Amino acid sequence: MNDAPITLPSSPGWPGDGVHRVPYWVYTDPDTYRRELERFYYAGHWCYIGLEAEIPHPGDFRRSVVGERSVIMVRTQDGGVRVLENVCAHRGAQFCRERQGNRKEFVCPYHQWAYDLEGKLRGIPYRRGIRQDGQLNGGMPADFQMEGRGLTSLKVAVRGGVVFASFDHSLESFEDYLGPTILSYFDRVFDGRKLKILGYNRQRIPGNWKLMQENIKDPYHPGLLHSWFVTFGLWRADSKTSLKMDPHKRHAAMIGVRSVGKPAGDVVSGVTSYKADMSLRDPRQLDIVPEEWWKGPTAVMLTLFPSLIIQQQVNSLSMRHIQPRGPGVFDFVWTHFAFEDDSDEMIQRRLLQANLFGPSGYVSADDGEVIEFSQMGFQEKPDQQCLLEMGGHDSEEATNIASETLIRGMYQYWRRVMGV
Amino acid sequence: MNQALEPLVYTELLQLYAEYTATVDAGNWDGWPEFFTEDCVYKLQPRENHERGLPLATLHFHSKGMLQDRVYGIRETLFHDPYYQRHVVSLPRVLAVDRGRWFLEANYAVFRTKLGEISTVFNVGRYLDEVVRVDGALKFASRFCIYDSEMIPNAIIYPI
Numbered sequence: 001m002n003d004a005p006i007t008l009p010s011s012p013g014w015p016g017d018g019v020h021r022v023p024y025w026v027y028t029d030p031d032t033y034r035r036e037l038e039r040f041y042y043a044g045h046w047c048y049i050g051l052e053a054e055i056p057h058p059g060d061f062r063r064s065v066v067g068e069r070s071v072i073m074v075r076t077q078d079g080g081v082r083v084l085e086n087v088c089a090h091r092g093a094q095f096c097r098e099r100q101g102n103r104k105e106f107v108c109p110y111h112q113w114a115y116d117l118e119g120k121l122r123g124i125p126y127r128r129g130i131r132q133d134g135q136l137n138g139g140m141p142a143d144f145q146m147e148g149r150g151l152t153s154l155k156v157a158v159r160g161g162v163v164f165a166s167f168d169h170s171l172e173s174f175e176d177y178l179g180p181t182i183l184s185y186f187d188r189v190f191d192g193r194k195l196k197i198l199g200y201n202r203q204r205i206p207g208n209w210k211l212m213q214e215n216i217k218d219p220y221h222p223g224l225l226h227s228w229f230v231t232f233g234l235w236r237a238d239s240k241t242s243l244k245m246d247p248h249k250r251h252a253a254m255i256g257v258r259s260v261g262k263p264a265g266d267v268v269s270g271v272t273s274y275k276a277d278m279s280l281r282d283p284r285q286l287d288i289v290p291e292e293w294w295k296g297p298t299a300v301m302l303t304l305f306p307s308l309i310i311q312q313q314v315n316s317l318s319m320r321h322i323q324p325r326g327p328g329v330f331d332f333v334w335t336h337f338a339f340e341d342d343s344d345e346m347i348q349r350r351l352l353q354a355n356l357f358g359p360s361g362y363v364s365a366d367d368g369e370v371i372e373f374s375q376m377g378f379q380e381k382p383d384q385q386c387l388l389e390m391g392g393h394d395s396e397e398a399t400n401i402a403s404e405t406l407i408r409g410m411y412q413y414w415r416r417v418m419g420v
Numbered sequence: 421m422n423q424a425l426e427p428l429v430y431t432e433l434l435q436l437y438a439e440y441t442a443t444v445d446a447g448n449w450d451g452w453p454e455f456f457t458e459d460c461v462y463k464l465q466p467r468e469n470h471e472r473g474l475p476l477a478t479l480h481f482h483s484k485g486m487l488q489d490r491v492y493g494i495r496e497t498l499f500h501d502p503y504y505q506r507h508v509v510s511l512p513r514v515l516a517v518d519r520g521r522w523f524l525e526a527n528y529a530v531f532r533t534k535l536g537e538i539s540t541v542f543n544v545g546r547y548l549d550e551v552v553r554v555d556g557a558l559k560f561a562s563r564f565c566i567y568d569s570e571m572i573p574n575a576i577i578y579p580i
């Protein structure tokens with residue numbers, strides 16, 4: 001199913017000088033995709049790696065990716081976190097094949113070069129040659145230095161138990177990268193409480209990776225596409241909403257307060273997904289209990305450009321990792337979590353509300369589906385354009401759902417970095 | 421704990437499996453919750469979570485009511501690309517029999533066919549089941565679908 005789609009010849013050029021039109025080729029053009037990997041994933045940006053709670057003990061490791069590159073997140077002997085590229089310094093074998101585990105060192109199976117948990121090269125078999133007839137033959141040249149020959153080690157940032165990394169060691173601090181507004185919403189969830197991993201979901205979505213960022217920068221669709229959101233007031237036109245961004249407009253927060261009670265007529269008139277008579281036979285799936293740390297909003301959806309979505313939608317929490325695999329496909333890996341000090345009831349609640357999310361979720365399965373449909377449309381006509389005029393042409397912060405300002409903001413940033 | 425399995429009961433269990441498969445492949449969604457007890461547990465879960473004792477499931481239902489809610493979702497609320505699904509299910513292996521409870525396991529492979537497309541392998545795994553008798557009929561007290569497939573091809577909408 002992942003055969004590269006045939007892309008018609010495109011003429012990459014941006015229509016006009018605004019961001020209220022986005023040409024379809026940004027989702028299909030292979031050269032554009034390669035440049036995105038170089039400029040967004042491999043330089044200048046912090047990418048999501050995982051949660052510290054996944055590697056609690058020294059020697060614990062878990063594989064992850066930055067863009068298309070395989071990396072290993074590892075807990076070192078001194079309790080720190082390292083992120084190492086999973087490519088052997090000898091001849092490039094992607095040596096670590098397990099998903100996770102515990103190791104004292106990493107040994108490449110091909111010629112057994114050994115690396116410590118910091119990624120330093122510690123051993124090369126027959127480095128000094130092989131003794132034959134009383135003589136040492138072969139081996140590495142006498143002046144060969146192990147120093148500096150280790151695995152590529154990424155720059156790492158850990159905040160509130162969340163691990164980010166970058167191949168770019170000149171990158172600004174993670175805090176500066178998020179900016180004060182987005183950082184405050186990040187800290188709202190990750191305020192130092194210990195996290196508990198609830199489990200994973202993985203899906204492969206046949207669409208361009210940016211479509212998932214856009215989906216969570218699009219407050220216009222949830223109250224239309226997702227019946228559960230409209231009908232149960234989790235996200236709809238009468239919800240108190242605010243749309244915020246960092247100064248670069250690459251990251252965003254969609255903040256909402258759940259509407260309780262029946263919606264007024266104009267909120268749902270013509271909205272076919274609103275089901276006035278819908279009620280749950282088993283309401284435990286929506287047994288929402290407000291938590292103190294929410295500080296008001298019942299949902300905050302954070303998009304951290306380029307690779308992560310942080311979901312707090314009522315009692316359900318997840319990290320959603322965007323893993324691009326070509327212009328027309330990405331993997332979407334969900335890590336649901338709770339807090340160590342949650343009661344059993346709260347954990348059960350988070351698990352049941354997880355039915356709304358993920359590849360089968362009541363409000364998420366259809367997001368993947370519509371992304372696939374969008375990609376189908378784009379591939380047929382790379383020169384056509386998306387129309388992004390809800391809420392005007394600019395990309396200022398807004399306080400209503402009928403706005404595509406966050407997507408426009410993202411493309412303003414995208415255009416600057418991509419030079420188009 | 422382990423009691424002998426009566427051949428007639430095994431025949432009945434085979435019938436239960438065959439009817440379940442036929443029902444979900446036919447798209448008879450209303451028929452699906454009827455295979456379960458009122459306080460059943462149904463889980464569709466990645467193998468990694470299952471083996472590591474991580475409780476998250478892709479779908480996690482705790483009652484027949486939740487299954488009926490899912491049916492409503494499939495029919496009325498979940499926007500999706502329509503597809504056919506076709507299960508191939510192995511003979512169930514009996515793990516234990518305990519005072520009117522049968523614990524079984526069976527392999528499954530589900531193929532998906534979208535309109536105008538070739539058929540593809542959709543989801544592969546095994547059922548871990550607990551079957552009981554309710555008013556004479558065999559029902560699933562629990563059905564865990566533990567899947568090997570590392571990636572869900574976009575979405576799973578219909579029951580496995």
Ligand code: FES
Nearest residue numbers: 088090091108111
């Ligand atoms: S490629 Fe890894 S040791 Fe040779």
Ligand SMILES: [Fe+2]
Nearest residue numbers: 222226363367
């Ligand atoms: Fe959505």
